[in-house]
Amino acid sequence: MRNWKTFSKGILEENPVLVMLLGTCPTLATTTLAMTGVGMGLATTFVLVCSNIVISLLKRVIPKEVRLPCFIVVIAGFVTFVSFILQSYLPSLYDSLGIFLSLIVVNCIILGRAEMFASKNSVGASALDGLGMGIGFTLALFVIGSIREILGMGSFLGFSFGDWYEPMLFFITPAGGFFVFGVVIAVVNIIIRAMHRKPKEKFGCDGCPNQANCTNQEGGCNA
Amino acid sequence: MDLMKEMLVILFSAILVDNFVLSKFMGICPFLGVSKKMDSAVGMGGAVIFVMLMASAMTYPIYTFLLVPNHLEYLNTMAFILVIALFVQLVEIILKRFIKPLYNSLGVYLPLITTNCAVLGVTLLNVENEYNFLSSMVNSLGAGLGFTLALILFAGVRERVEAADVPETFKGVPITLIAASIVAVSFMGFNGLVTGIFG
Numbered sequence: 001m002r003n004w005k006t007f008s009k010g011i012l013e014e015n016p017v018l019v020m021l022l023g024t025c026p027t028l029a030t031t032t033l034a035m036t037g038v039g040m041g042l043a044t045t046f047v048l049v050c051s052n053i054v055i056s057l058l059k060r061v062i063p064k065e066v067r068l069p070c071f072i073v074v075i076a077g078f079v080t081f082v083s084f085i086l087q088s089y090l091p092s093l094y095d096s097l098g099i100f101l102s103l104i105v106v107n108c109i110i111l112g113r114a115e116m117f118a119s120k121n122s123v124g125a126s127a128l129d130g131l132g133m134g135i136g137f138t139l140a141l142f143v144i145g146s147i148r149e150i151l152g153m154g155s156f157l158g159f160s161f162g163d164w165y166e167p168m169l170f171f172i173t174p175a176g177g178f179f180v181f182g183v184v185i186a187v188v189n190i191i192i193r194a195m196h197r198k199p200k201e202k203f204g205c206d207g208c209p210n211q212a213n214c215t216n217q218e219g220g221c222n223a
Numbered sequence: 224m225d226l227m228k229e230m231l232v233i234l235f236s237a238i239l240v241d242n243f244v245l246s247k248f249m250g251i252c253p254f255l256g257v258s259k260k261m262d263s264a265v266g267m268g269g270a271v272i273f274v275m276l277m278a279s280a281m282t283y284p285i286y287t288f289l290l291v292p293n294h295l296e297y298l299n300t301m302a303f304i305l306v307i308a309l310f311v312q313l314v315e316i317i318l319k320r321f322i323k324p325l326y327n328s329l330g331v332y333l334p335l336i337t338t339n340c341a342v343l344g345v346t347l348l349n350v351e352n353e354y355n356f357l358s359s360m361v362n363s364l365g366a367g368l369g370f371t372l373a374l375i376l377f378a379g380v381r382e383r384v385e386a387a388d389v390p391e392t393f394k395g396v397p398i399t400l401i402a403a404s405i406v407a408v409s410f411m412g413f414n415g416l417v418t419g420i421f422g
Contacts, residue, residue: 024252028251068337076304076305080298108252108338175407182401
Protein backbone atom coordinates (compact mmCIF):
# COMPACT_ATOMS: atom_id res chain seq x y z
CA MET A 1 0.00 0.00 0.00
CA ARG A 2 2.80 2.39 0.89
CA ASN A 3 4.55 1.48 -2.35
CA TRP A 4 1.40 2.28 -4.29
CA LYS A 5 1.26 5.68 -2.57
CA THR A 6 4.92 6.38 -3.42
CA PHE A 7 4.17 5.58 -7.03
CA SER A 8 0.79 7.22 -7.49
CA LYS A 9 1.37 10.56 -5.75
CA GLY A 10 3.43 11.82 -8.67
CA ILE A 11 0.64 11.13 -11.15
CA LEU A 12 -2.18 13.05 -9.52
CA GLU A 13 -1.94 14.73 -6.15
CA GLU A 14 1.69 15.86 -6.48
CA ASN A 15 1.81 16.08 -10.27
CA PRO A 16 5.13 17.82 -10.92
CA VAL A 17 3.83 20.14 -13.64
CA LEU A 18 0.19 20.82 -12.86
CA VAL A 19 0.32 20.90 -9.06
CA MET A 20 3.94 21.52 -8.07
CA LEU A 21 4.57 23.88 -11.04
CA LEU A 22 8.01 22.46 -11.84
CA GLY A 23 9.63 21.82 -15.20
CA THR A 24 7.78 24.67 -16.89
CA CYS A 25 10.39 25.19 -19.61
CA PRO A 26 10.10 21.76 -21.32
CA THR A 27 6.34 21.81 -20.65
CA LEU A 28 5.91 24.93 -22.74
CA ALA A 29 8.58 24.26 -25.33
CA THR A 30 7.85 20.69 -26.40
CA THR A 31 4.05 20.64 -26.44
CA THR A 32 3.26 22.03 -29.89
CA LEU A 33 2.38 18.44 -30.84
CA ALA A 34 0.99 15.78 -28.51
CA MET A 35 3.54 13.22 -29.74
CA THR A 36 6.55 15.48 -29.10
CA GLY A 37 5.28 16.12 -25.58
CA VAL A 38 4.96 12.39 -24.93
CA GLY A 39 8.44 11.80 -26.35
CA MET A 40 9.87 14.45 -24.05
CA GLY A 41 7.94 12.99 -21.14
CA LEU A 42 9.20 9.45 -21.72
CA ALA A 43 12.82 10.57 -22.20
CA THR A 44 12.58 12.52 -18.93
CA THR A 45 10.93 9.56 -17.18
CA PHE A 46 13.79 7.29 -18.19
CA VAL A 47 16.41 9.74 -16.91
CA LEU A 48 14.40 10.32 -13.73
CA VAL A 49 14.07 6.61 -12.87
CA CYS A 50 17.73 5.82 -13.65
CA SER A 51 19.13 8.83 -11.81
CA ASN A 52 16.87 8.20 -8.80
CA ILE A 53 18.14 4.59 -8.61
CA VAL A 54 21.81 5.53 -8.94
CA ILE A 55 21.61 8.45 -6.52
CA SER A 56 19.77 6.31 -4.00
CA LEU A 57 22.51 3.67 -4.29
CA LEU A 58 25.21 6.31 -3.80
CA LYS A 59 23.48 8.24 -1.04
CA ARG A 60 26.02 7.19 1.61
CA VAL A 61 29.02 7.81 -0.65
CA ILE A 62 28.22 11.33 -1.88
CA PRO A 63 29.50 14.02 0.54
CA LYS A 64 26.77 16.42 1.55
CA GLU A 65 28.65 19.60 0.55
CA VAL A 66 29.20 18.63 -3.09
CA ARG A 67 26.02 16.66 -3.66
CA LEU A 68 24.61 19.04 -6.25
CA PRO A 69 27.52 18.64 -8.72
CA CYS A 70 27.47 14.87 -8.07
CA PHE A 71 23.74 14.64 -8.86
CA ILE A 72 24.27 16.73 -11.99
CA VAL A 73 27.01 14.39 -13.26
CA VAL A 74 24.81 11.32 -12.77
CA ILE A 75 21.86 13.00 -14.49
CA ALA A 76 24.01 14.34 -17.35
CA GLY A 77 25.36 10.84 -17.96
CA PHE A 78 21.87 9.41 -18.45
CA VAL A 79 20.80 12.38 -20.59
CA THR A 80 23.75 11.77 -22.92
CA PHE A 81 22.74 8.10 -23.07
CA VAL A 82 19.13 8.93 -23.94
CA SER A 83 20.14 11.38 -26.65
CA PHE A 84 22.34 8.69 -28.26
CA ILE A 85 19.44 6.24 -28.28
CA LEU A 86 16.98 8.77 -29.72
CA GLN A 87 19.47 10.00 -32.30
CA SER A 88 19.93 6.52 -33.72
CA TYR A 89 16.44 5.02 -33.37
CA LEU A 90 14.04 7.98 -33.41
CA PRO A 91 15.85 10.71 -35.38
CA SER A 92 12.66 12.67 -36.10
CA LEU A 93 11.84 12.96 -32.39
CA TYR A 94 15.49 13.81 -31.71
CA ASP A 95 15.25 16.70 -34.17
CA SER A 96 11.97 18.05 -32.88
CA LEU A 97 13.11 18.01 -29.24
CA GLY A 98 16.35 19.73 -30.24
CA ILE A 99 18.22 21.46 -27.50
CA PHE A 100 15.58 20.58 -24.90
CA LEU A 101 16.81 17.00 -24.90
CA SER A 102 20.15 18.18 -23.51
CA LEU A 103 18.38 20.57 -21.18
CA ILE A 104 16.78 17.61 -19.34
CA VAL A 105 19.95 17.94 -17.24
CA VAL A 106 18.67 21.11 -15.62
CA ASN A 107 15.03 20.02 -15.38
CA CYS A 108 14.17 20.95 -11.81
CA ILE A 109 11.88 17.91 -11.43
CA ILE A 110 14.85 15.54 -11.71
CA LEU A 111 17.20 17.49 -9.42
CA GLY A 112 14.32 18.09 -7.03
CA ARG A 113 13.49 14.39 -6.74
CA ALA A 114 17.18 13.56 -6.29
CA GLU A 115 17.48 16.08 -3.50
CA MET A 116 14.16 15.48 -1.77
CA PHE A 117 13.52 11.78 -2.29
CA ALA A 118 16.28 9.62 -3.77
CA SER A 119 19.01 10.87 -1.43
CA LYS A 120 16.90 9.92 1.59
CA ASN A 121 15.02 6.76 0.59
CA SER A 122 15.63 3.15 -0.43
CA VAL A 123 16.42 2.13 -4.01
CA GLY A 124 13.04 0.48 -4.63
CA ALA A 125 11.06 3.43 -3.30
CA SER A 126 13.19 5.88 -5.31
CA ALA A 127 12.59 3.94 -8.52
CA LEU A 128 8.83 3.94 -7.90
CA ASP A 129 8.87 7.63 -7.03
CA GLY A 130 10.78 8.41 -10.22
CA LEU A 131 8.40 6.31 -12.32
CA GLY A 132 5.32 7.96 -10.81
CA MET A 133 6.67 11.50 -11.21
CA GLY A 134 7.79 10.69 -14.76
CA ILE A 135 4.36 9.36 -15.74
CA GLY A 136 2.73 12.41 -14.16
CA PHE A 137 5.03 14.66 -16.18
CA THR A 138 4.31 12.71 -19.38
CA LEU A 139 0.54 12.88 -18.82
CA ALA A 140 0.65 16.63 -18.22
CA LEU A 141 2.66 17.14 -21.40
CA PHE A 142 0.25 14.91 -23.31
CA VAL A 143 -2.78 16.90 -22.12
CA ILE A 144 -1.25 20.29 -22.95
CA GLY A 145 0.19 18.98 -26.21
CA SER A 146 -3.18 17.55 -27.27
CA ILE A 147 -5.00 20.82 -26.62
CA ARG A 148 -2.42 22.81 -28.55
CA GLU A 149 -2.29 20.36 -31.45
CA ILE A 150 -6.07 20.04 -31.78
CA LEU A 151 -6.68 23.81 -31.65
CA GLY A 152 -3.53 25.00 -33.37
CA MET A 153 -2.91 22.38 -36.05
CA GLY A 154 -6.35 20.84 -36.54
CA SER A 155 -4.98 17.36 -35.98
CA PHE A 156 -4.52 14.85 -33.17
CA LEU A 157 -1.47 12.60 -32.87
CA GLY A 158 -0.69 13.43 -36.46
CA PHE A 159 -4.17 12.59 -37.87
CA SER A 160 -5.68 15.64 -39.57
CA PHE A 161 -9.33 16.55 -39.06
CA GLY A 162 -9.76 17.53 -42.70
CA ASP A 163 -10.47 20.82 -44.41
CA TRP A 164 -13.64 21.88 -42.57
CA TYR A 165 -11.59 22.95 -39.56
CA GLU A 166 -9.57 26.14 -39.72
CA PRO A 167 -6.62 25.75 -37.28
CA MET A 168 -5.97 28.65 -34.91
CA LEU A 169 -2.24 29.07 -35.36
CA PHE A 170 -2.04 31.16 -32.18
CA PHE A 171 -2.06 27.99 -30.10
CA ILE A 172 1.18 26.63 -31.48
CA THR A 173 3.01 29.93 -31.01
CA PRO A 174 4.94 30.51 -27.76
CA ALA A 175 2.21 32.91 -26.59
CA GLY A 176 -0.39 30.19 -27.11
CA GLY A 177 1.73 27.87 -24.97
CA PHE A 178 1.60 30.25 -22.00
CA PHE A 179 -2.13 30.72 -22.53
CA VAL A 180 -3.04 27.02 -22.66
CA PHE A 181 -0.80 26.27 -19.67
CA GLY A 182 -2.50 29.04 -17.68
CA VAL A 183 -5.98 27.76 -18.50
CA VAL A 184 -5.02 24.15 -17.67
CA ILE A 185 -3.62 25.24 -14.30
CA ALA A 186 -6.85 27.16 -13.63
CA VAL A 187 -8.90 24.00 -14.33
CA VAL A 188 -6.60 21.94 -12.10
CA ASN A 189 -7.03 24.53 -9.34
CA ILE A 190 -10.82 24.15 -9.58
CA ILE A 191 -10.40 20.39 -9.12
CA ILE A 192 -7.99 20.88 -6.20
CA ARG A 193 -10.43 23.27 -4.51
CA ALA A 194 -13.28 20.81 -5.07
CA MET A 195 -11.20 18.25 -3.17
CA HIS A 196 -10.96 20.78 -0.32
CA ARG A 197 -7.26 21.33 -0.67
CA LYS A 198 -5.34 24.51 -1.30
CA PRO A 199 -3.79 25.04 -4.74
CA LYS A 200 -0.28 26.44 -4.92
CA GLU A 201 -0.45 30.22 -4.85
CA LYS A 202 2.89 31.01 -6.43
CA PHE A 203 6.04 29.64 -7.93
CA GLY A 204 7.72 29.03 -4.60
CA CYS A 205 10.80 27.42 -3.12
CA ASP A 206 9.28 23.96 -2.61
CA GLY A 207 10.90 21.60 -4.99
CA CYS A 208 13.65 24.03 -5.92
CA PRO A 209 16.84 21.96 -5.92
CA ASN A 210 18.77 24.91 -4.55
CA GLN A 211 16.54 25.32 -1.55
CA ALA A 212 19.14 24.00 0.89
CA ASN A 213 21.90 26.22 -0.48
CA CYS A 214 19.76 29.28 -0.99
CA THR A 215 20.73 32.13 1.31
CA ASN A 216 17.55 33.97 0.53
CA GLN A 217 15.15 31.59 2.28
CA GLU A 218 12.86 34.33 3.54
CA GLY A 219 10.73 35.00 0.50
CA GLY A 220 13.30 33.42 -1.79
CA CYS A 221 13.09 34.47 -5.38
CA ASN A 222 9.57 35.66 -4.72
CA ALA A 223 10.85 38.45 -2.50
CA MET B 224 31.58 46.72 -41.56
CA ASP B 225 30.34 43.24 -42.44
CA LEU B 226 31.56 41.93 -39.11
CA MET B 227 29.80 44.75 -37.29
CA LYS B 228 26.58 44.03 -39.15
CA GLU B 229 26.81 40.30 -38.43
CA MET B 230 27.30 40.96 -34.72
CA LEU B 231 24.39 43.40 -34.59
CA VAL B 232 22.16 40.84 -36.30
CA ILE B 233 23.09 38.21 -33.70
CA LEU B 234 22.65 40.67 -30.84
CA PHE B 235 19.23 41.97 -31.85
CA SER B 236 17.94 38.55 -32.87
CA ALA B 237 18.83 37.25 -29.42
CA ILE B 238 17.24 40.20 -27.62
CA LEU B 239 14.04 40.75 -29.57
CA VAL B 240 13.19 38.15 -32.19
CA ASP B 241 14.33 34.94 -30.51
CA ASN B 242 13.91 36.20 -26.97
CA PHE B 243 15.15 33.45 -24.69
CA VAL B 244 12.20 33.56 -22.34
CA LEU B 245 9.29 34.47 -24.55
CA SER B 246 10.05 32.57 -27.71
CA LYS B 247 12.61 29.92 -26.78
CA PHE B 248 11.09 29.03 -23.39
CA MET B 249 14.33 28.99 -21.45
CA GLY B 250 14.55 30.31 -17.92
CA ILE B 251 10.80 30.29 -17.32
CA CYS B 252 11.17 29.47 -13.61
CA PRO B 253 13.08 32.65 -12.68
CA PHE B 254 10.97 34.60 -15.17
CA LEU B 255 7.80 33.68 -13.29
CA GLY B 256 9.39 33.46 -9.85
CA VAL B 257 11.56 36.55 -9.59
CA SER B 258 9.43 39.01 -11.50
CA LYS B 259 7.22 40.13 -8.65
CA LYS B 260 9.31 43.17 -7.76
CA MET B 261 11.34 45.48 -9.94
CA ASP B 262 14.51 45.42 -7.76
CA SER B 263 14.79 41.67 -7.72
CA ALA B 264 14.09 41.53 -11.46
CA VAL B 265 17.00 43.89 -12.11
CA GLY B 266 19.29 41.96 -9.73
CA MET B 267 18.45 38.62 -11.26
CA GLY B 268 18.89 40.01 -14.77
CA GLY B 269 22.33 41.38 -13.94
CA ALA B 270 23.42 38.09 -12.43
CA VAL B 271 22.18 36.15 -15.47
CA ILE B 272 23.98 38.45 -17.95
CA PHE B 273 27.23 38.04 -15.98
CA VAL B 274 27.00 34.26 -15.66
CA MET B 275 25.99 33.80 -19.31
CA LEU B 276 28.97 35.82 -20.54
CA MET B 277 31.41 34.01 -18.25
CA ALA B 278 29.94 30.60 -19.05
CA SER B 279 30.30 31.20 -22.80
CA ALA B 280 33.82 32.52 -22.36
CA MET B 281 34.80 29.36 -20.48
CA THR B 282 32.92 26.72 -22.42
CA TYR B 283 34.15 27.92 -25.81
CA PRO B 284 37.84 27.03 -25.21
CA ILE B 285 36.85 23.81 -23.44
CA TYR B 286 34.81 22.71 -26.42
CA THR B 287 37.22 23.87 -29.13
CA PHE B 288 40.53 22.86 -27.59
CA LEU B 289 39.59 19.93 -25.37
CA LEU B 290 36.48 18.14 -26.62
CA VAL B 291 36.79 18.54 -30.40
CA PRO B 292 40.46 17.38 -30.74
CA ASN B 293 39.65 14.31 -28.63
CA HIS B 294 36.39 13.55 -30.51
CA LEU B 295 34.36 13.94 -27.33
CA GLU B 296 31.81 16.42 -28.68
CA TYR B 297 28.99 14.33 -27.26
CA LEU B 298 30.20 15.09 -23.74
CA ASN B 299 29.45 18.80 -24.18
CA THR B 300 26.31 18.80 -21.99
CA MET B 301 28.11 17.16 -19.09
CA ALA B 302 31.25 19.29 -19.39
CA PHE B 303 29.32 22.54 -19.73
CA ILE B 304 26.97 22.03 -16.81
CA LEU B 305 29.88 21.06 -14.55
CA VAL B 306 31.83 24.16 -15.54
CA ILE B 307 28.79 26.37 -14.94
CA ALA B 308 27.99 24.77 -11.57
CA LEU B 309 31.57 25.07 -10.32
CA PHE B 310 31.97 28.60 -11.62
CA VAL B 311 28.77 29.86 -10.05
CA GLN B 312 29.71 28.35 -6.70
CA LEU B 313 33.16 29.98 -6.93
CA VAL B 314 31.76 33.41 -7.75
CA GLU B 315 29.31 33.12 -4.89
CA ILE B 316 32.08 32.34 -2.40
CA ILE B 317 34.28 35.17 -3.67
CA LEU B 318 31.47 37.72 -3.58
CA LYS B 319 30.36 36.65 -0.13
CA ARG B 320 33.88 36.93 1.27
CA PHE B 321 35.14 40.09 -0.41
CA ILE B 322 32.39 42.20 -1.97
CA LYS B 323 29.50 42.06 0.45
CA PRO B 324 27.30 44.81 -1.08
CA LEU B 325 27.44 43.19 -4.52
CA TYR B 326 26.71 39.84 -2.92
CA ASN B 327 23.60 41.23 -1.31
CA SER B 328 22.25 42.64 -4.56
CA LEU B 329 23.34 39.96 -7.06
CA GLY B 330 24.81 37.05 -5.12
CA VAL B 331 21.59 35.82 -3.61
CA TYR B 332 20.37 34.90 -7.09
CA LEU B 333 23.50 33.01 -8.05
CA PRO B 334 22.58 29.54 -6.72
CA LEU B 335 19.38 29.72 -8.74
CA ILE B 336 21.32 30.32 -11.90
CA THR B 337 23.21 27.02 -11.83
CA THR B 338 20.10 25.14 -12.77
CA ASN B 339 18.72 27.86 -15.02
CA CYS B 340 18.29 26.26 -18.42
CA ALA B 341 18.91 29.58 -20.18
CA VAL B 342 22.59 29.54 -19.13
CA LEU B 343 23.25 25.96 -20.22
CA GLY B 344 21.04 26.62 -23.24
CA VAL B 345 23.06 29.56 -24.51
CA THR B 346 26.34 27.62 -24.31
CA LEU B 347 24.81 24.66 -26.15
CA LEU B 348 23.28 26.93 -28.81
CA ASN B 349 26.65 28.60 -29.39
CA VAL B 350 28.06 25.17 -30.20
CA GLU B 351 25.05 24.13 -32.28
CA ASN B 352 25.23 27.29 -34.40
CA GLU B 353 29.00 26.89 -34.78
CA TYR B 354 29.62 30.43 -33.56
CA ASN B 355 33.21 31.60 -33.16
CA PHE B 356 34.39 33.15 -29.90
CA LEU B 357 33.22 36.68 -30.70
CA SER B 358 29.80 35.59 -31.99
CA SER B 359 29.37 33.38 -28.93
CA MET B 360 30.02 36.28 -26.61
CA VAL B 361 27.67 38.58 -28.54
CA ASN B 362 24.98 35.89 -28.58
CA SER B 363 25.28 35.40 -24.80
CA LEU B 364 25.14 39.13 -24.21
CA GLY B 365 22.01 39.34 -26.34
CA ALA B 366 20.45 36.37 -24.58
CA GLY B 367 21.17 37.89 -21.18
CA LEU B 368 19.85 41.31 -22.18
CA GLY B 369 16.77 39.69 -23.69
CA PHE B 370 16.16 37.77 -20.49
CA THR B 371 16.54 40.94 -18.41
CA LEU B 372 14.27 42.91 -20.73
CA ALA B 373 11.54 40.27 -20.52
CA LEU B 374 11.92 40.06 -16.74
CA ILE B 375 11.71 43.83 -16.21
CA LEU B 376 8.77 44.27 -18.59
CA PHE B 377 6.96 41.42 -16.94
CA ALA B 378 7.66 42.78 -13.44
CA GLY B 379 5.89 45.96 -14.54
CA VAL B 380 2.93 43.99 -15.87
CA ARG B 381 2.69 41.94 -12.70
CA GLU B 382 2.61 44.94 -10.43
CA ARG B 383 -0.56 45.94 -12.28
CA VAL B 384 -2.03 42.44 -12.23
CA GLU B 385 -1.57 42.30 -8.45
CA ALA B 386 -3.96 45.22 -8.09
CA ALA B 387 -6.47 43.96 -10.66
CA ASP B 388 -9.72 42.24 -9.85
CA VAL B 389 -9.15 38.74 -11.21
CA PRO B 390 -11.79 35.96 -11.30
CA GLU B 391 -11.30 33.59 -8.35
CA THR B 392 -10.35 30.64 -10.57
CA PHE B 393 -7.57 32.52 -12.28
CA LYS B 394 -6.05 34.11 -9.16
CA GLY B 395 -2.36 33.48 -8.59
CA VAL B 396 -0.52 31.31 -11.07
CA PRO B 397 -3.03 31.09 -13.97
CA ILE B 398 -3.36 34.87 -14.42
CA THR B 399 0.44 35.18 -14.28
CA LEU B 400 0.69 32.75 -17.18
CA ILE B 401 -2.04 34.51 -19.16
CA ALA B 402 -0.20 37.81 -18.62
CA ALA B 403 3.00 36.16 -19.84
CA SER B 404 1.10 35.02 -22.92
CA ILE B 405 0.07 38.59 -23.70
CA VAL B 406 3.65 39.84 -23.24
CA ALA B 407 4.78 37.06 -25.60
CA VAL B 408 2.21 38.20 -28.18
CA SER B 409 3.72 41.68 -28.10
CA PHE B 410 7.17 40.19 -28.75
CA MET B 411 5.79 38.37 -31.81
CA GLY B 412 5.61 41.83 -33.34
CA PHE B 413 9.39 41.82 -33.63
CA ASN B 414 9.31 38.95 -36.13
CA GLY B 415 11.16 39.96 -39.22
CA LEU B 416 12.47 43.14 -37.60
CA VAL B 417 16.15 42.21 -37.81
CA THR B 418 16.04 40.98 -41.39
CA GLY B 419 14.01 44.08 -42.23
CA ILE B 420 16.67 46.45 -40.87
CA PHE B 421 19.90 44.63 -41.60
CA GLY B 422 18.86 42.27 -44.38
